[in-house]
Amino acid sequence: MxxxxxxxxxxxxxxxxxxxxxxxxxxxxxxxxxxxxxxxxxxxxxxxxxxNRDSMVDLLIERMIERGEATLATAERDGEVSTLSDLIDTIFTVTFDDETSNNVVGELWYLAQRDGAIRSRLADMYSRITDALVVQMTAEEIGPGLAEREDVAQALLSLAYGEASFTDIGLKKPNSISSRRLADALIYELATASKT
Amino acid sequence: MxxxxxxxxxxxxxxxxxxxxxxxxxxxxxxxxxxxxxxxxxxxxxxxxxxNRDSMVDLLIERMIERGEATLATAERDGEVSTLSDLIDTIFTVTFDDETSNNVVGELWYLAQRDGAIRSRLADMYSRITDALVVQMTAEEIGPGLAEREDVAQALLSLAYGEASFTDIGLKKPNSISSRRLADALIYELATASKT
DNA sequence: TCCATTCTTGTCATCTTTGAAAAGAATGGG
DNA sequence: CCCATTCTTTTCAAAGATGACAAGAATGGA
Structure with missing residues (x-):
């Protein structure tokens, strides 16, 4: 050797x-x-x-995405997300509350516009989250069907991402009604949609 | 001469x-x-x-922000936004539906993290939107108070921005429940909050 | 000890981008 | 026609970043 x-x-x-x-x-x-x-x-x-530089960027992306997925996977494995509410909590307070990750993801985001590989990595990462949401919604029998659940999951992701983005550049104002509660409103809308 | x-x-x-x-x-x-x-x-x-290059970037930012503000101002002046619902429509279907603007704003976003001047220009631009939302909510007597209205306005902005971001990099799935309807759910939540 | 593998140093040429400036051409009025 | 202002061309030097590679040092085993 x-x-x-x-x-x-x-x-x-x-x-x-x-x-x-x-x-x-x-x-x-x-x-x-x-x-x-x-x-x-x-x-x-x-x-x-x-x-080279490109390769270094690739490795960083790999690192970021692995970290994001590990966060969710850990929470799931440790049984911290037994309800939909828990899952949403995790997404709002853990996944999108890591300043470092948000910062770097923000940097990577615009690369994804033109780089298909990065784009699919991001897509994988985020669909992991929406999938988990949909599974939990289904388990709790919220919403009339798959399509609606997927849309709400997407909206929750958008809300969390948007809020993280504004926070990231320091444009977010203090909350009295938390986004978390507004997220519940989205779920509530979905729940009532099944009866309409 | x-x-x-x-x-x-x-x-x-x-x-x-x-x-x-x-x-x-x-x-x-x-x-x-x-x-x-x-x-x-x-x-x-x-x-x-x-x-020089920096100066050129500054001018581009100026241009983008003026365009965004002009869009909203025009809609308001033309009396196209007489109700809250109209205003939300405008925000979702005009302000955040301009692919070109979103694309460039996405590029500028990460600059804002470290450049205070850009950041405050963006803050101005977006607070113009939330202000308009709050004014309209107040006029229609939705929600218990200013703070709650501001939070909902912020959430609507986050939702629209987040969705635009995902669309921008091609990660958004087709909708059956539109984000627009989910935006209404947020307003509904606010409206009921006043009675709780 | 010797060797293959792995790590480390140092240097070089090239490419790209930028900032700067001199010198010339076009234009509209006096 | 002349001149001040404005626009245009052309060229140069400097800075910064990258990729490539040769040559040497460290390490662990045969």
Whole structure:
């Protein structure tokens, strides 16, 4: 054999630095050199471990999406989401309440407009959430049918995402009626729709 | 005197080309040269009329925000928004249904995270919308108080923005219950809140 | 010890973008 | 016709970022 591999740790270290740079200066202004400075390595080592810039961006996206999915999966596995209400809570207070993730996702969002690969990764991530919502709605027999449940799930996601976006750039005003309660209103609308 | 000024037309021409480039390739990848190619002028002329790159971005933002505000102002002036329902319609089907604007706003959004000037311009633009909503809710005596109306207005904005964002990157599924109807559910929730 | 593998350093050439400025052409009035 | 103002062309230098690679050092086992 040969020298022990430290590739994984280095990658993690570099991506963490990359993320810090992106949050501080934005994706467009983050260069390989700045990432290198951030983690205290020469640029050539950064290249050695994460490849070229595009490849580095890909890895960051991977990281973000895995983190998002892990959040939801963990909550589900730990039995913290036994009801629809729990699930919505999780989405509003965990998934869309992680400032770091929101910040980076915001950066990635516009890349998705032109990059099909990123777009499908984001689509996967978010459909994981809507799927979970629909499953729970179905279990609790809310709404007349699948299509309506999917629409409400989409609306809940939009509401949470929109609110996170406004919060992200500091445009959100303090709440007295929480969005969480308004989310319930959407569910209520769906529930009554089944009787109309 | 001297030669007639064509500054305004040139600026408009250049900004339109800039916008086209941004929509096609994204803000980060849009260079002065590409804008110049787009409008068929040498780069030096672009610089002559819109200054350096930062200045050009500022002008684009100005343009976007003026356009957004003009849309709402026009609808109000033409008496197309006499009811709350009309106003919500306008917001959902006009303000957040302009693909071009959404696309560019999406590009600008992440700049706002670090640029206070852009942020306050966006804040102005969106508070114009929430203000209009609150005024109309007040006129129709919906909801118990100002705070609640503001929250619902904010939620409506978040919903519309979130939905526009998902649509923008092509992640939105077809609707059977429209977001518009779900928006009504939010209003309904507010209306009943006054009696609870 | 020797070797294959893995990591690290340092340097180079190239490409792109930008900012700047000189010099010339067009235009409308005096 | 002349001149001030405005627009246009052309060219240059500097900065920044990237990709590539050669050469060396560290490591763990045979």
């Amino acid at each position: 040969a020298r022990a591999k430290i590739e994984d740790e280095r990658k993690e270290q570099i991506l963490a630095g990359f993320e810090a740079c992106v949050i501080r200066n934005g994706l467009a202004k983050t260069t390989l050199q700045k990432v290198a400075d951030e983690v205290g390595l020469p640029r050539s080592l950064v290249r050695y471990f994460v490849g | 001297a030669r007639a000024k064509i500054e305004d037309e040139r600026k408009e021409q250049i900004l339109a080309g800039f916008e086209a480039c941004v929509i096609r390739n994204g803000l980060a990848k849009t260079t002065l040269q590409k804008v110049a190619d787009e409008v068929g002028l040498p780069r030096s002329l672009v610089r002559y009329f819109v200054g």
